[in-house]
Amino acid sequence: xxxxxxxxxxxxxxxxxxxxxxxxxxxxxxxxxxxxxxxxxxxxxxxxxxxxxxxxxxxxxxxxxxxxxxxxxxxxxxxxxxxxxxxxxxxxxxxxxxxxxxxxxxxxxxxxxxxxxxxxxxxxxxxxxxxxxxxxxxxxxxxxxxxxxxxxxxxxxxxxxxx
Numbered sequence: 001x002x003x004x005x006x007x008x009x010x011x012x013x014x015x016x017x018x019x020x021x022x023x024x025x026x027x028x029x030x031x032x033x034x035x036x037x038x039x040x041x042x043x044x045x046x047x048x049x050x051x052x053x054x055x056x057x058x059x060x061x062x063x064x065x066x067x068x069x070x071x072x073x074x075x076x077x078x079x080x081x082x083x084x085x086x087x088x089x090x091x092x093x094x095x096x097x098x099x100x101x102x103x104x105x106x107x108x109x110x111x112x113x114x115x116x117x118x119x120x121x122x123x124x125x126x127x128x129x130x131x132x133x134x135x136x137x138x139x140x141x142x143x144x145x146x147x148x149x150x151x152x153x154x155x156x157x158x159x160x161x162x163x
Contacts, residue, residue: 025058033129042136044073065120
């Protein structure tokens with residue numbers, strides 16, 4: 001079950017974190033806003049197409065408007081998410097669910113990006129007030145994510161220092 005960690009003063013997004021052993025959307029999670037950004041930190045080689053399809057379908061039903069992928073082979077995860085969204089949606093420029101992948105950036109950068117840059121399409125812009133970050137099967141990533149999302153001002157300072 002995702003845990004609330006903080007509210008970012010700059011974006012006003014509520015930040016939630018979930019550490020999982022397998023990719024599974026938390027069906028009992030009550031998203032506090034109509035739409036949200038999802039960051040998935042995972043090794044793409046460890047995730048099946050079926051797992052990704054199920055996760056994305058449930059996340060979309062709950063209001064996911066933007067997917068950020070990070071970790072080894074995250075481009076594969078990104079491409080599979082795009083395929084699922086293509087099958088689910090009849091998108092327009094205003095309703096497209098955006099996706100990005102950040103295999104060559106640090107986890108800190110991917111978190112900063114998800115919080116500050118991952119802005120959804122116009123149809124979801126005003127109602128996207130939440131970030132759900134999910135770490136899959138890596139305790140070091142989970143610890144980093146939980147620590148930085150629990151202190152978003154520190155995350156933002158780190159990003160500026162490393163710019």
